[in-house]
Each structure stands twice: as C-alpha cells, then as structure tokens.
Amino acid sequence: GAVVSQHPSRVICKSGTSVKIECRSLDFQATTMFWYRQFPKQSLMLMATSNEGSKATYEQGVEKDKFLINHASLTLSTLTVTSAHPEDSSFYICSARPGQGETQYFGPGTRLLVL
C-alpha cells in the first residue's frame, strides 16, 4: 500500500506553546488529507479534512483557531496545535488519499504530551 509518514513521532511541550505536526504522502500525491485524534482506550475521532490549496473543513466541535491546518502541497499537510494545554495531550493521526474514491492510507501517528 501507499506510504504516509508523520513527524515527529512523539513530542513533549510546555503548556501555552504551539506544536506543529507534519503529514507527508511519500509515494503518491494526495489531494485530500485527514486529521484524527485518539485519546487512550478510545476510537479515532475525525478532526478535519484538508484539501490542497483550500481551507480545511473542520468537524463540529473542533476549534479551527486552535488546530491550524495547512495543506500547501500535494504531499504535505501540517497540523499546528496552538497554545497547547494538557487536555490536548493525545495521539494525532493523519491519513491521505490519492484522489476521490481512492483508499485512505494512515500515518503512524504523533503522540503529543503537554506538560
């Protein structure tokens, strides 16, 4: 299957700082990428849909000013958690798909710990 990477794999930051997570499609171009969050012992929750060259579409209840998404190229989307707080500590996972109707492939995830 197609390969999606994420960087960093884990990050620890202080409360109030911002953290950027990168999601890259390594062997295909992704017109659409998705960002998920997963708390311990829970399922994945979709946060937003990121389309190359346009604004992201956020799911209900997700603060767009807190979770900034940029999809500047067909192989890279970034999620910035602004003014992070301990409750933002979670496992953040991205996925990407080559085109409409194509299968989504997931990255390995980024574990964020906010102290």
Next chain:
Amino acid sequence: DAKTTQPPSMDCAEGRAANLPCNHSTISGNEYVYWYRQIHSQGPQYIIHGLKNNETNEMASLIITEDRKSSTLILPHATLRDTAVYYCIVSDGGATNKLIFGTGTLLAVQP
C-alpha cells in the same frame, strides 16, 4: 454516514481462521464497506474494501451479504501479529470520503 455495529471483542486460536462480523443495516447503495485494523499505538492499516461482491487480497477476504446489511472479514490463518482492533466502516467514497470510526472489535489471537 451509515453506522456499523461490531462485537467489542473476539478470541481466535493461532493458525485458525478469524471471522469478524459487522452489521451495517442502514448502508446506502453507493456506500462501500471498508476494513482497517489498528495495532496498539500505531496508525490504522488498510485491509480491504468492497461494494457488493466478495473481495479477497493477500491479507483477508471480505464477504458481503446479498442485501448488503452485514459483512464478515476473514483472516484465513490468524497469527499473533494479527492481534489488533478491527474497524468496519461504511463510506460513500465520494468527494469527502470521510471515514467515521466506531469502537471496533478487539481481536485477540491466542497461542
């Protein structure tokens, strides 16, 4: 999006077939059935998907009932490395093709 219902957990003996059921009684005609699995602390891994016909690949087989209201994922010879949470998801594969994850089935393969 149509919702799915899966048993919370299942056990399977190593080397035997694992049959994971999924109910999706409200599935629409243009919605596909996708299966992913998530091994602890990793991102989900795509397994297989189908619309109406049964599908098979190197990982698994997908059996979809004729009325499409349920499906079964079959791992023909389960190994310890197949221990994971298996998610059955329906999606229309359209412009958004959002995958909405339920709680999945924790498959524990026993030695």
